[in-house]
Amino acid sequence: MSSKKSDTEIYWIEDPKQLKLMASPLRLAIINSVECMGSCSISDLAIELGMPADSLYYHIRMLVKAGLIVEKGIQKTSRRDETIYSLPLDIVRLRYKLDDPGNLDLLSKIVRSMAKSAADNFEEFSKIETVVVHGDKRNLDAGQYRAWLNNKELAEINSLISKMNHIMENATKEKEKQLCEFTWVMTPLQARPKRRE
Numbered sequence: 713m714s715s716k717k718s719d720t721e722i723y724w725i726e727d728p729k730q731l732k733l734m735a736s737p738l739r740l741a742i743i744n745s746v747e748c749m750g751s752c753s754i755s756d757l758a759i760e761l762g763m764p765a766d767s768l769y770y771h772i773r774m775l776v777k778a779g780l781i782v783e784k785g786i787q788k789t790s791r792r793d794e795t796i797y798s799l800p801l802d803i804v805r806l807r808y809k810l811d812d813p814g815n816l817d818l819l820s821k822i823v824r825s826m827a828k829s830a831a832d833n834f835e836e837f838s839k840i841e842t843v844v845v846h847g848d849k850r851n852l853d854a855g856q857y858r859a860w861l862n863n864k865e866l867a868e869i870n871s872l873i874s875k876m877n878h879i880m881e882n883a884t885k886e887k888e889k890q891l892c893e894f895t896w897v898m899t900p901l902q903a904r905p906k907r908r909e
Contacts, residue, residue, distance in 0.1 A: 723800040726807035730778050731818035737825045739771050743780060744893075746799055749885065751784050753794040772797065780804070803881055823897060830895035842890070851892055858901065
C-alpha cells in the first residue's frame with residue numbers, strides 16, 4: 713500500500729499567487745474540505761465548515777480565479793441551481809523549492825496556518841462527547857517528539873507517513889465514518905554544541 717502518485721495525478725501548488733492564497737486558514741480549510749468531499753456546492757461546504765454560505769463566496773471566487781478550485785457543473789435544487797466545485801485533480805499538494813526563498817517563505821506561512829488550525833480544532837473538539845483519547849479508536853491526540861534518527865529509521869517513518877497519506881487520500885464519506893483531520897510537521901534540527909562547564 714503506497715500513496716505514491718505520478719505528477720499527472722497530483723496538482724502541484726508552487727505558483728506564488730496560489731501559495732499566498734493558501735496561507736489563509738479559511739481558504740486552506742475550503743481546499744481541504746473540497747478534497748475530502750470530492751465535489752460540492754457552497755451550501756455543502758457551509759455545512760461541512762459550520763459557517764454561513766455567504767461568508768464563503770468571496771473566498772471561493774478567489775480560489776477559482778487562481779485555479780485552486782474549478783467549477784465542475786450545476787446541481788439543480790428546489791430553490792435554485794447551485795454551482796458544483798472540485799479540485800483541479802483529486803489530490804493537491806505543495807511543491808517545495810529549496811532553492812527559492814520566496815517559495816519557502818510562503819510555505820512557512822501555510823505551515824503556520826495549518827498549525828493554528830490544528831490547535832483551534834484541538835481546543836474546540838476536545839470538548840465534544842464523542843472524543844476518544846485512548847486505544848485504537850482514539851480520535852484526539854497531540855504530541856511532539858525529538859529523536860536522533862538514522863537513514864533506516866527515517867525511511868521507516870516516511871513509509872508510515874505514506875501509508876497514512878494513502879488512507880486519508882482514499883477515504884470516502886460513509887454513514888459509519890467520522891470526519892478527522894491529521895496535521896503533522898517534520899523538520900531536521902541542528903545539533904547544538906555542548907556548553908562548557
